[in-house]
Amino acid sequence: MIPLLIILLPLVVGVLLYLLPREDVAVSKIAGAVVAAATVGLAIGGRTEEWTWHWFAHPFVANFHFGATFLSHWLVVLLTLCTFGAVVSTKVARTRSMIASLLFLEGTMAGLFLTRDLLVFALFWDAMLLPVFFVLLSWGPHPSIAWRYFLYNFAGGLVLLLAVAAFGALVGTTDVIGNPAYHGLTSGWAPWILAGLAFAFLVKTPVWPFHTWMPATYEGTPSPMVAVVSGVQSKAGLYGFIAISLALFPQYFAREAPVFAVLGVVSLLYGAFIALVQSDIKLVVAYSSLSHLGLVLLAIASLNHLAIEGAVVYIVAHGLFSALLFIVLGYVEEREETRSLGKLGGLGWKNPRLTGAFCVAALAALGLPGLAGFAGELVILIGVYESGYVWAAILALVAIVTASAYFLRLLQGATQGPEVADLPVRPDLTWIEGLALAPLLFALFYFGVYPHALLASGWLHP
Amino acid sequence: MILVALLLPLAGAALCWAFGPRLRGAAGWLATAAVGLSFIAILVAGSGREALFTWMPGFDFGLSLDRLSLLWSVVITGVGCLIHLYSIGYMHGDRGFARFFAYMNFFIFAMLLLVLSDNWVGLLIGWGLVGLASYFLIGYWFDRPSAVAAARKAFVMNVVGDVGMMFAIFLLVANLHTIRMSDAFASAASLSPALLYAICFGLFVGAAAKSAQVPLHTWLPDAMEGPTPVSALIHAATMVTAGVYLVARCAPLWDQSASAQMLVGTIGALTAISAAILGAAQWDIKRILAYSTMSQIGYMIMGVGVGAYAGGIAHFFTHAFFKAQLFLASGIIIHALGNEQDVRLMGGLRKRMPLAFWGILTGVLAISGIPGFSGFFSKDQIVAGALAHGHPYMYAVGIVTAGITAYYMFRLFFITFLGEYRGNVDPASVGITRETTNAAPHEPGDDAHHAPAWIMGLPVALLIIPTVLAGWLLFGSDASPSPWSRFFAPQFAGPATAAVPIPDWLTTAITFAVVLIGIGVAALRYATSAARADAVARLRSESLNMPKVLTHQYYMDALINFVFVRGARLLGAVFGRIVDPFVIDGAVRESATSAQSLGTAVRALQSGLLRAYAFVIAIGAGCFLVYYLVTGLPHR
Amino acid sequence: MAAPVSVNVTAADWAAVTPMFVLGLAGLAVLVADLIARAYVPRYAAIAIGIAGIVGAGVLCLHQYGSQYTAFGSGFVVDDISVLFEAIVLLAALGSIVLYGALGEARHVAAAVALMLWSASGAMLMAGAGNLMTVFLGLELLSLALYTLCGMADRAGAREAALKYLILSSTASGLLLYGMALLFGATGSVALASLANPTLAAQPLYWIGLGLFFIGLTFKLSLVPFHTWAPDVFQGAPLPVTAFMSVATKGGVLAVLARIVLTSLPPQHASALLLPVWIVAGISMIAGNVGMLAQTDLKRLLAYSGIAQIGYVVAALAGATTAGFDAAVYYFAAYSFMNLGAFAVAAMLSSDREEGAVLANYAGLGYRRPWLAFAMTVFLLAMAGLPPTAGFLGKIFLLRSTVQTGYVWLGALLVVGTAISLYAYGRVLRLMYAREPHRAYDPKPFAPLAAVSAAVCAIVVIVLTFYPFVP
């Protein structure tokens, strides 16, 4: 029952908020925060719970079967944490509908991660696009961004649906995620199904060359939402690769793995180089995301046990620091009234606490040893090297150097240098704003020092 | 206890960071105490190994304190403690006082982690974190654009080094399946030569970046943007010698790869001499010291590279003292002169700052290799070791560099302390062409708020003792080995040294002669009465006639900037402004447009004419009939 | 063969056709009521009587569910096919009649309701038709009423639609009839069941007759290339008529097709006999969706959409399996709800002067009438085959069916067609939710029947996803 609760609680409260007769910032924020906090607790506590409702048995078996697997457990924890941060940090016009959207996003994505059924997975895959889409429509600078986000991802979602339907027709059931009985299927259709799955996953992550929706989306989405989108939604594809593609069709996936490795490496470098020249702080982080997630894809494609363990750590770490970064960037934008690196500067003296948080996030993002990002990065690269992709490991190292350059450029450009003179000094991080960041910061440190916590509790494929 | 020693500075850092504004001045004392206690803890622990926790599956963390790490830890915490104390005075009144000590303590923690880890990952984490601390401290005055740029440069170049190390670690872990260093060393013999060379190469990239070896050295001179105590602690005494530590630590690897040793030695020698030459062309007191640091680390690297590990680390040991000493003493000068760092605007300071004078004098004597002073012994060991291990070229470089070192150090000394005080002359008249002075607005310069003088004086005074005396630990002969070599004998079981064509005493003599020549030249140029009288004009002409290749540091910065920085940015611009919008999105847009035009074309087909509709239906019906008749016929 | 032995008509025979009988009587009742009380009773009386008739027929029809017998010789068959499709036809009639309540044009509502009821009874007759005569008469009853209904609005477009529909449809009826004559010649019987004789395959005229027969059916299903009438007629006809046509006609014809495919063809020749039908369905999936791409009128867009959707449904019958039939019925039922719902939304946007079919009027609907836009979104998603709507599940059923029966190419075309259609439906969605300046157009605040219809359809379209009612 707990998995269902994690999904339904945010959805129901989200809908109720939509139906609220008038804008009430306090009620919305408190309700949102309470729900998010409750789901954090449920997510951590409800790991072994499962819940099933039979949907249909014809033409194949599909069930609403929810329950965390190893990786999805952490993704849901990450999701709830990010949502909590996002809800608490929300400070936009029309707060109520923003928070409702956030909760809706949380519910749909929790469904995505918790479901054990491919068809339901595909359903939630499409559903989770909607809140982002509507937020982009309502708050974004231009509707075309929303449409681009939607169309690109939706194209992926449709192909996913198709692949899932084909899978169901082939296997007779879609209730297969995390079910060892269905691992290692063989079929002549498998390459096609895999291709369909991969397309969806690659677009969502995103991976070069399917990424062009991403920068504008991240740039245009208000900070709280983009924190969740970048922090967690982008993991949906990677989760799919690990929990679905790799688990169900290992030998076919292995055959195509070099392709994914190449795409991963290209994304890794491509994103890094573009991030180096962006002048909008959100775009820097957006492209860095492309780069980082390329690394995870590379890890998955290496098929190496160690690398995939690293990928799990890095997925969580990336979720934490990118959510953190986007929330912080939101705070920065709010205070400095600009996102341009050329106009920002000198925040360090004015808002030291904010700068501190920014600093931790940026350093974690550039893979500073001791923070969560590093652990994943290192282990991934060891695994990738071990699996024989020496060239990929070496190119990844180039990207790491580049990452340090662009993240420092971001951090220093925003917080250091001469102060911007013509703005009033805004107050430093308030305690509510800090509350939004604290859980994420804590997790970043905790998993940085002790990443084994993420893996100690079991492996994905028993 | 090792863990305690490690965590004490971390706790200090956390406290200073969290409660900085409330602690005010007490932050400095707290931080100093943390480092001091850590020093004591290290000494108490002495040696040992402590297992910690499983970091990742198969990755077990632990600390180990052996003789090599003990040496480093003692220097780090000991010298660190003194420099902390000094900083209380130096940083007095700065608005980021507590933050400064938080960073400093954090650095001590990171450096201890680096030397105490018993595994590659811990080493790498420490390696990265010292880089971070260095970054924070270089960019400490972060409203100064030059400091920000210097910090970034230092960090990025250090990441290049980290990445090299990571590469080596992949190779080690992937091939040996362990992250414990001792295990790796035990099975190093099983690695192929090429692999071993690759591992050593990767490690050395890390070492070179951290220790500012050619060609990854350009960050170090810029790093002098940080406060002077930082330069003393991080960019002279401890962090930059991490490369030496790494090579010495991995001696079992290097011992099996002669070509790797050759590489390391060559780079060390190259750095030693090239940095020394640059040092002779600098005017900024801290930059002179920075180049001298590079040069001296070049010595150390050369020493450990050729296999003279004891000599190399000995030079680290003595260098830590005398270079800290030099920096701290020059810090007193800089502090007193209101952040003036250009030696051309100094002069005649002997009387005005006696402590600085004596501090710098002992430091100069030690670094120049004047017999009896600490630097003499250690440098001698390296130079002799190079020959003993069969590297005559490095031997020669070592001797020549010793002369140049003596020249530029005495040049510094003479210009600073002899003659008249030039602080009030027009900067242009001494050949200073820069538009504005480098003085930072935040550097505490107001005498009214100065801390007690002894806080800064005491560390300098204390450091004079090891600066002069530490070298005697190395005094010994083949018959009765020095305490130093006896202490480290179990650590390094390198191959036997070759037969030496030149006896040790002759080497010492030659070196000393060259050093004397260097001192003589410096004296002729700057210390004669004529030179002192005509100082302003001479400095001016020297400034203006300085070879461009030297003032531009052999154009290394420009080259790196052009090839890597500009190259990467160009690539980014091409990807972001051309490939993304036009190639990838263009394809998507095209398909959308073609869908629309397809729809329009189909609309044209639906003409609205009834007869046309009927005709289409008739054609369809005709097709049907053809099919049915053709398929139906064979069934008869 | 077909001995001309006369058959005595019994009460059981009449019981089989009671739903149609009730509808016919309801039509008369509407006219009579209108005649008596036109001055006093608004058009709602006609609608109410119509609804009552439909409900009564529906009850009778569902009462037959599960039984299986033939009546009037071979003339009428009661089985799952007939009951399911009759129910859908009744649904279409219900969903269309209520739309008259939302439209401004009050003239002839009674006649229109009566004609629609009779038309529906024609479609139901087709659904249960067991011989060629019943098929033909059902079709003609359906069509004749529809010609009239199309031409009833006082607009040039409606008259044009009626004319085009009349001429093209009559021509198709001619082809169908000629095919029937040839089939009669080949078998010596009018019973559909007699078509299943395998020895017939040796006769070319049997093939040609069946070909002409299928041309007639695919014309009524508006499959490409026999679709040409549909866009114009859908656009020109009054809104409720379009709604009715989009479901009821196709329901009746689909039932005939299903009956032939499932029960009335020699199994060893069935695939060869039906191949053109599947090809036509496949072409429709693509062409229908391509046709939608640049439309500016909702009714016209839905016409093209219907072309493609019916292509999907027909594809499910390929292979003649029970699972395929279930998939077809499921999808067609879903299609009915989404189409009727979309037309209900359009009706709610209609004004006295103009029907709410001009797409430009949907601009910004998501902000002006969020609930209406939401309902429309559900319908469009369902048409596009997206979750969480019945259209999605239906497409999965269809895909599974095509793959299982070996008609993978149909499944592939379905996928390609769906991909194309997304662009078209996306255009409408985008229009509704784009924050772009739009024409201020907000005719009527509330049309209760249409609103209920839209809401019910939306709910059903979603609920059907989760309770598919398929074993």
Next chain:
Amino acid sequence: MPAHLLPMPLANYVSLSAVMFFIGVAGVIVRRNPLIMLMSIELMFNAANLLFVAYARAWLNNAGHIFAFLVITVAAAEAAIALAIVVVAFRSSDRVDVDDVRTLHG
């Protein structure tokens, strides 16, 4: 009357009917006057009727007669409605030409 007593072979009737039918089809496609189009459709119906009657005779099955009778009835009903529609469609225009009826297209 047995089959061999037909005045002509059945194929003659069928061929005759086919010719008539396709003349009707051609008329629908090429003529622009709706009335003539309708009459062409009547030709098609009658061709079918001929076929029904011929086959009924051949099979000695009067279902064909019934069918033909029903077709005639339907044709009457259809003609009534069709002519009404034609009248309605063209009474406000100067010409009676289906090519003019093309406001709906695309």
Next chain:
Amino acid sequence: MSAIFWVPAIVLVASAVWTVTASKPVYSVVALLLNFVALAVLFLTLSAEFLAMIQLIVYSGAILVLFLFVIALLSSGVAPLSLGPNRLPRIVAPAAICVAVALGLVLAGVATSHGIPAPPRAAYANAGSAGMPGVFGSVGDFGKALFTTYLLPFEVTALILMVAVIGTIVLAGDETPYVASRRRAEQNRKAMREAIAREGD
């Protein structure tokens, strides 16, 4: 014996062609009338006496008259039935080819089909003597089938006729005035007034 087939057959085809090619709808009606008569004759040769009568009465008597009425109605204005520009001028040849091919195919099918198997003679023992119940093609025989076996189609026919009645009333019986004719009349009046005015000048 074959003349009884060939004469109506030739008339049938010729009149059909005339129907389709006639320049005026009135001629078409006449041609169609001929056609129906020929068809009725053919029905008679196929022992379908009742249908032959129905054909003449209903088709020729009712439907064709209806056509004539409508032609009269539509050409009641000033101008006769006329055509506009031909928007598909080149359709005739392709349509003819298409139709000819289809016809060819059907004829090929006819040529290759088996004959009809011999019908069960027992069903109509006294076939040939028309006009009697139980005789094939007779009214009695027809009526029996219509009201027993084919009762449902017959009942449906009633509904169809009802639809036709209501439909025609609704379509044609409304109050919409004859716009075109009225406009033309208006124009004439105007022209006359102007002419009178000119005369007066």
